[in-house]
Amino acid sequence: MSQKAAITLNINGRGHTIEVEPRRTLADAIREDCGQTGTHIGCEHGICGACTVIVNGEPVRSCLMFAVQADGKKIRTVEGLAQGDRLHPMQQAFMDHHGLQCGFCTPGFLMLAVGVLEREPDISDEDLIDVLSSNLCRCTGYQNIIKAVRAAAKEMQKG
Amino acid sequence: MSAHGTRGSGITWVGRAIRRLEDPALIAGQGRFTADSPAAHWVRFVRSPVAAGKLRNVSAPAGAMIVTAADLKGVKKITPMLHKFNYKPVGQPVLADGAVRFIGEAVAAVVAASEEEAEDIVDRVELSIDETASVADARAALDAGAPQVHAEAVGNVILEGKVKTPDFDATWNSAHKIVKVDARSRRQNATPMEPRGGHAVYDAATGRITLTCSTQMPHLTRTAICDLLGIPESDLRVIAPDVGGGFGQKMSLPGEYVVVVWLARKLKSSVAWTEDRRENLIAAFHSRDQYITLEGAFDKNAKLVALKADIICNIGAYSCFPTTCGVEPLMAMAEMPGPYDVQQYQCLARGVITNTCTMAPYRGVSRPVITFTLERLMDKAARAFALDPIDIRRRNLIDKFPYKSAMGLEYDEATYKETLEMAVKAIDVPAFRKRQAQARAKGRYLGIGFATFSERTGYGSPAFAARGMEITPGWETVIITVDPSGFVEARIGSSPHGQGLRTTLAQIIADEIGVTPEMIKVVHGDTDRAPYGWGTFASRSLVISGGATLIAAQKIRTKLIKMASHLLEAATDDIVLTDGMAKVAGTDKAVAITKLAREAYTQTHRFKGEIEPGLTETGHYDPPGTFSNACHVAIVDVDVETGYVKVEKFLVAEDAGRIINPMIADGQVHGGIAQGIGNALLEEIIYDESGGILTATLADYLPPTAHEIPPIELHHIETPSTNSITKAKGLGEGGTIGAPAAVINAVNDALSPFGVDIDEIPATPQRIRAAIRNAEKAP
Numbered sequence: 001m002s003q004k005a006a007i008t009l010n011i012n013g014r015g016h017t018i019e020v021e022p023r024r025t026l027a028d029a030i031r032e033d034c035g036q037t038g039t040h041i042g043c044e045h046g047i048c049g050a051c052t053v054i055v056n057g058e059p060v061r062s063c064l065m066f067a068v069q070a071d072g073k074k075i076r077t078v079e080g081l082a083q084g085d086r087l088h089p090m091q092q093a094f095m096d097h098h099g100l101q102c103g104f105c106t107p108g109f110l111m112l113a114v115g116v117l118e119r120e121p122d123i124s125d126e127d128l129i130d131v132l133s134s135n136l137c138r139c140t141g142y143q144n145i146i147k148a149v150r151a152a153a154k155e156m157q158k159g
Numbered sequence: 160m161s162a163h164g165t166r167g168s169g170i171t172w173v174g175r176a177i178r179r180l181e182d183p184a185l186i187a188g189q190g191r192f193t194a195d196s197p198a199a200h201w202v203r204f205v206r207s208p209v210a211a212g213k214l215r216n217v218s219a220p221a222g223a224m225i226v227t228a229a230d231l232k233g234v235k236k237i238t239p240m241l242h243k244f245n246y247k248p249v250g251q252p253v254l255a256d257g258a259v260r261f262i263g264e265a266v267a268a269v270v271a272a273s274e275e276e277a278e279d280i281v282d283r284v285e286l287s288i289d290e291t292a293s294v295a296d297a298r299a300a301l302d303a304g305a306p307q308v309h310a311e312a313v314g315n316v317i318l319e320g321k322v323k324t325p326d327f328d329a330t331w332n333s334a335h336k337i338v339k340v341d342a343r344s345r346r347q348n349a350t351p352m353e354p355r356g357g358h359a360v361y362d363a364a365t366g367r368i369t370l371t372c373s374t375q376m377p378h379l380t381r382t383a384i385c386d387l388l389g390i391p392e393s394d395l396r397v398i399a400p401d402v403g404g405g406f407g408q409k410m411s412l413p414g415e416y417v418v419v420v421w422l423a424r425k426l427k428s429s430v431a432w433t434e435d436r437r438e439n440l441i442a443a444f445h446s447r448d449q450y451i452t453l454e455g456a457f458d459k460n461a462k463l464v465a466l467k468a469d470i471i472c473n474i475g476a477y478s479c480f481p482t483t484c485g486v487e488p489l490m491a492m493a494e495m496p497g498p499y500d501v502q503q504y505q506c507l508a509r510g511v512i513t514n515t516c517t518m519a520p521y522r523g524v525s526r527p528v529i530t531f532t533l534e535r536l537m538d539k540a541a542r543a544f545a546l547d548p549i550d551i552r553r554r555n556l557i558d559k560f561p562y563k564s565a566m567g568l569e570y571d572e573a574t575y576k577e578t579l580e581m582a583v584k585a586i587d588v589p590a591f592r593k594r595q596a597q598a599r600a601k602g603r604y605l606g607i608g609f610a611t612f613s614e615r616t617g618y619g620s621p622a623f624a625a626r627g628m629e630i631t632p633g634w635e636t637v638i639i640t641v642d643p644s645g646f647v648e649a650r651i652g653s654s655p656h657g658q659g660l661r662t663t664l665a666q667i668i669a670d671e672i673g674v675t676p677e678m679i680k681v682v683h684g685d686t687d688r689a690p691y692g693w694g695t696f697a698s699r700s701l702v703i704s705g706g707a708t709l710i711a712a713q714k715i716r717t718k719l720i721k722m723a724s725h726l727l728e729a730a731t732d733d734i735v736l737t738d739g740m741a742k743v744a745g746t747d748k749a750v751a752i753t754k755l756a757r758e759a760y761t762q763t764h765r766f767k768g769e770i771e772p773g774l775t776e777t778g779h780y781d782p783p784g785t786f787s788n789a790c791h792v793a794i795v796d797v798d799v800e801t802g803y804v805k806v807e808k809f810l811v812a813e814d815a816g817r818i819i820n821p822m823i824a825d826g827q828v829h830g831g832i833a834q835g836i837g838n839a840l841l842e843e844i845i846y847d848e849s850g851g852i853l854t855a856t857l858a859d860y861l862p863p864t865a866h867e868i869p870p871i872e873l874h875h876i877e878t879p880s881t882n883s884i885t886k887a888k889g890l891g892e893g894g895t896i897g898a899p900a901a902v903i904n905a906v907n908d909a910l911s912p913f914g915v916d917i918d919e920i921p922a923t924p925q926r927i928r929a930a931i932r933n934a935e936k937a938p
Contacts, residue, residue, distance in 0.1 A: 024275075031194075032197070036188070037188070037194075038187070038188020038189065039188070040192065040194075042352050042436065043856070043857050045436060045857060047857040048857055050352060077188065078186075078187065079187070081187075081188075087186070087187075091186040094186050095178050095179070095182045095186060096178065098179070098822045098823065098826045101404075101657035101659070101830060102351075102352070102401070102402065102656055102657030103181070103182075103184075103185030103186075103401060103403070103657070104352040104401075104403025104404060105352045106186060107188050129865050129866060130866070132864075132865040133864035133865040133866040134864075135864075136352060136857065136862055137352065138350055138351055138352045138406070138833075138834070139830045140826060140833075141830045141832055141833035141868050141871065142829075142833065142863075142864070142868045143829050143868065143870060143871055144826060144829065145865070
């Protein structure tokens with residue numbers, strides 16, 4: 001064990017001051033030190049994407065980033081998508097289009113899709129499938145996820 | 160559900176694609192998965208680095224807490240039992256005891272205050288193992304002189320199923336043509352996105368343990384762990400919280416959960432283990448590692464008259480609990496003839512023990528492999544008879560019901576031919592053939608492949624009893640309570656984990672008792688709250704739990720009507736339940752169901768002793784089973800330079816009886832097809848010659864991504880099942896069953912100019928290139 005570092009993770013607008021070992025992943029820190037368990041861990045190899053969160057506007061694999069690297073950065077997780085009772089269009093679209101079954105990969109897909117569409121609202125269908133192929137889902141067969149993200153893209157453009 | 164269920168202005172809920180009641184929590188990150196809870200102690204397992212050997216010693220760094228088999232005296236071995244088929248019961252110690260039998264087998268448990276600390280200690284544990292010869296391949300394990308994996312299973316055969324119909328030889332000998340397939344299915348891992356995990360908490364006040372774990376069958380997990388530890392079931396509560404996919408892998412008992420419960424009892428504290436992906440890939444459970452040699456005897460008219468199968472299933476190092484390793488070979492033997500009419504059948508089905516990870520059921524179990532084999536046989540037979548692949552299926556598909564198979568299974572009414580014709584029409588075969596010819600002229604190789612299959616679903620205890628299972632699952636119980644506020648709770652023994660059963664069961668209840676699905680909560684996955692049941696697997700829950708739900712809901716309905724007839728002074732026949740009201744038909748007399756519910760508890764004197772207090776009813780259901788069916792069509796584009804296969808399009812014509820929620824039903828088919836495409840082209844657990852595993856990350860073991868799954872077009876026929884009181888058939892596994900066959904038939908069709916035969920899955924680029932190279936080399 002090495003000495004712990006004091007850092008502040010800003011998650012969904014709220015600061016969490018925590019002490020972590022330098023080796024602690026951002027995913028573990030978000031879940032265990034900050035208690036935000038909506039972000040899931042599926043492989044810890046950066047492959048499945050279940051742990052995707054948005055850091056300073058970019059979707060990242062939180063299992064591949066150390067918590068200390070995220071010190072002071074703006075982190076968004078699934079818990080911060082809805083505004084009070086108002087769902088984010090992406091959440092609504094996943095429900096409307098049956099874009100989830102067991103729900104384990106869902107937070108990662110939501111954050112991936114939101115992060116990409118905020119950056120590139122006019123993304124082409126081909127590029128969208130490219131991006132969505134970053135994450136794994138074992139239940140849905142992806143077609144409904146793609147439909148949901150396209151529907152949400154339209155809603156998000158309406159603002 | 161009943162024909163008169165929603166007379167009046169009410170909405171019928173069954174058949175509607177309503178949004179799922181499960182979703183609001185899951186899309187908000189408020190799902191509760193096993194790994195979400197903190198614990199005082201964390202466990203990491205030390206796993207065997209060798210495929211076979213004598214375990215001499217385990218030494219841990221000073222001060223570390225480590226548990227080995229020596230500490231677990233009195234804990235029984237996991238020993239599932241079959242009373243048929245020459246089954247050899249082999250026991251699996253929850254931690255390796257004196258011997259290790261596969262790479263990844265749990266040898267010791269290290270306990271520390273955090274996962275990281277436990278993992279650091281695991282790295283410093285030294286194992287002393289005298290390595291012995293191992294065998295990973297099932298055919299090699301059958302060789303004389305192969306290493307013996309268990310002393311109890313001589314020759315490494317743990318189970319042997321044999322069948323031969325009386326007129327087999329005569330029919331075989333007089334056949335016009337024999338067509339043969341040597342099929343190979345490589346090993347898969349079901350790969351749920353959430354790996355397994357167990358979290359056990361000791362309650363000082365009662366001495367009870369609560370085990371939260373990622374399981375498909377909480378009650379049987381309780382029974383099994385209590386049997387192994389020798390404790391009363393009342394001392395253990397098992398909770399299956401949100402479970403991140405199971406696909407069969409989570410219906411078998413992991414020894415790790417037993418260790419976690421044992422530790423929580425010993426430490427009188429909370430103890431947790433979260434499986435990591437590497438552990439899941441090497442040591443959870445594997446499936447589908449099979450060799451099938453199938454020969455079909457055809458008459459002059461290309462009618463299949465006899466079928467001969469030799470089935471070898473690599474069941475790994477132990478027998479999985481509760482199904483036993485019989486689940487693959489015996490299902491393959493029983494269901495091999497599939498959707499085709501053939502009354503003469505000979506089969507030898509063997510379960511073979513090897514030094515590999517234990518086999519357990521995975522979505523579809525053996526049927527993806529038998530369907531792949533049988534559908535390859537049909538395509539080869541079509542070639543042998545110079546027939547179109549569709550024509551040969553037309554000549555052989557079952558079309559009279561009920562149909563009794565050569566194995567004695569009764570097929571209820573289905574639409575094998577109709578779904579084939581529906582698919583053929585929808586895909587427009589002539590247009591495809593034209594496009595195929597044009598593409599070939601330009602050096603592009605497109606192909607089309609068909610698969611027709613039957614999917615036995617919703618089967619109750621007799622089907623499991625036929626396998627001779629000591630633990631014979633089958634029935635389900637549902638208890639429905641309308642509480643004094645008028646809200647409805649259905650407690651079920653099934654344990655859904657993504658299938659949307661909370662929604663579909665609520666739809667069934669809503670139609671019976673005239674309230675909206677939002678007023679109905681389905682409670683599952685907690686042995687303290689739900690009645691004993693078998694869980695969710697084998698495409699059974701909507702049929703069996705749905706049937707039990709309907710029975711209980713009908714009883715609630717009857718009672719509500721009786722109460723309303725008292726209060727409204729009307730005949731029971733005149734009362735309808737709709738829109739949350741009990742109404743007297745044709746009048747404006749009505750009483751709210753919430754009021755009836757309240758009075759069932761608080762005003763029982765008003766019913767003159769004619770109703771029992773409260774509003775709780777129970778339904779049990781144990782059906783014979785029903786066959787869903789479908790025709791799958793794949794169109795592929797094979798790059799002959801690289802061997803890469805792109806699935807361009809996938810089409811399904813499916814009949815799963817009455818559909819309760821079309822959105823959920825389609826979702827099940829989509830997901831199954833994606834897994835089937837993975838099975839056909841991508842996913843393979845690879846062992847090297849020393850039993851080492853080469854695919855221990857998701858960068859090596861390849862579930863499909865959004866890139867690999869094409870648009871899926873679905874067509875439905877709804878043939879109501881007479882073997883299911885809701886008229887619904889199961890459909891959880893169909894996608895995985897048909898897709899590999901359709902895709903591989905399409906690959907073979909694409910490559911027909913090369914004269915290759917690809918009868919192995921997954922058909923990876925390497926295998927496709929090798930087949931083309933070999934064909935080019937051939938004289």
